[in-house]
Amino acid sequence: MKKLLRRSIRWKHSVHTPDISQTPNFTKYSPIRPINEELAPYVLETMRAFPTGSRHVNQQHYYHNRTVLIEDYLRKKPHPVSLMQLAQYYDDSAQLTKQKIINSGKFVKEELAIRMAHKLHSLQQLPFHVVNNFHFVQAYESYYNIFERFRKYPTIRTIEDNEKFAAFLRRILQDFNSLNLPHLVMGALECTILDLYPQDKMDELLSSLLRARISRRLIVEEHISITSNYSSGKKENTLVLGDIFQECSAKEYILQASKTCEKFIKDMYYESMALPELFIDGEVDLKFYFLPTHLKYLLGEILRNTYEATVKDYIRQGLDKPQPICITIVKNDESFLFRISDRAGGIPINDKNIWSFGKSKERASESLENFHRLPGLQTVSLYDHLYQTNNAISVDKANRPYRHTSLEPMSHTNLTGAKFKFETPLIKLMQRSYRYKLGIGLAMCKVYAEYWNGDLTLHSLPGYGTDTVLKLGNLIHSAKKLQLDKV
Ligand SMILES: Nc1ncnc2c1ncn2[C@@H]1O[C@H](COP(=O)(O)OP(=O)(O)O)[C@@H](O)[C@H]1O
Ligand SMILES: [Mg+2]
Structure with missing residues (x-):
């Protein structure tokens, strides 16, 4: 009996304790899938x-x-x-x-x-x-x-x-x-x-x-x-000597943003998908000095939300056609204001985190997942691009090179090859497909609007719709103001 017991103890040990020189099998402690070779x-x-x-x-x-x-x-x-x-x-x-x-x-x-x-x-x-x-x-x-x-x-x-x-x-x-x-x-x-x-x-x-x-x-x-x-011989300019600020036609920028949204909607659903009608009123002919990329980004992100909510509401309610979107442009000496009104039912839940980069844990996980799915953002390495001569690229067991991070300069070839454009990263981010909801559009836009002495607010009437109000300061008005993080 004693002998049997001893044998069984020895047997137990020999099966359950791996050889010290072997990698322990940690996967049995974790309910998740084992880490695969690609992720390791x-x-x-x-x-x-x-x-x-x-x-x-x-x-x-x-x-x-x-x-x-x-x-x-x-x-x-x-x-x-x-x-x-x-x-x-x-x-x-x-x-x-x-x-x-x-x-x-x-x-x-x-x-x-x-x-x-x-x-x-x-x-x-x-x-x-x-x-x-x-x-x-x-x-x-x-x-x-x-x-x-x-x-x-x-x-x-x-x-x-x-x-x-x-x-x-x-x-x-x-x-x-x-x-x-x-x-x-x-x-x-x-x-x-x-x-x-x-x-x-x-x-x-x-x-x-x-x-x-x-x-x-x-x-x-x-x-x-x-x-x-x-x-190039151009030695004088009106506001600033460079050309980064330009006279922007409000209507043109709005129409451009709405075209992009329509394209995204069609991509998301199908080519003949019904689209909301867009009306512009107020100071329709407004032209003002601004940074084109920032204006493009702000209107692009905001209209995206409006179009998305409107089309979703149209589908949800089974309406004959999507409700219209109306943009009112207002101005005074100090600022320009864009009120984007929709009838898409308002913001569904009272989400306090709507302006936050972090959000709730659930939303943060969703956003992060979508970031990881962004095309061009997957296989990367800052260190490869930084120091191409050193050994930043390691080699795996099968002698295949692998990279250390999950990010890549967004279409690197475009960035270096194409004609240089200001704020390419911002525009690239905005051009992502509707599939990738990042949940940071409003948070980012608020930073940009406030930067230019303006702000961004949302007025939601649940069951009816939302007014998104974007205010931008008149740059000519504040051109002489000394600011640290605002110039
Ligand atoms: N016009 C709107 N109508 C209804 N909901 C809106 C509107 N604008 C914004 N929202 C809500 O605010 C949320 C956050 O918007 P945003 O920060 O742009 O992130 P994302 O669009 O990636 O979710 C949206 O998911 C949506 O629920
Ligand atoms: Mg958005």
């Missing part, structure tokens, strides 16, 4: 102390950060700028001169390094598990990389130096940092899902990072624009 490298990557291939977030980071960022750049204050100042550089004339271009280049180089340093520092103040989030750490890496590139860029002395600098700026705007926008939002969503950071603080963080991003891009894009104006 990503999981591994999230477990490392430093991202593989990172040039900045590594063992030396602390020391470099202390001497260069904290003890040098953080002591310098960013300069609030006005739209007017951006354009004129140290004198009052509207003429574009060689010296102005050079001064502008010098300013941009130093200012961008300082502004990046301050944003890096604010990311460093976050709890470690937030900034070390898979997505945030890539935005951090990219910010550090930009900081370093501006910091080390040689002083601009001549007009030729500046031409080179403008090319450098164009490259920066188009390369991997075009991913920062989705990375920041995806990072926020992950932090919500994992309960890592309070939602209100996360919204505040994201809004401030986005505002700062808009300002930096404006500074850079304005410099690129005045540089190319100067070299």
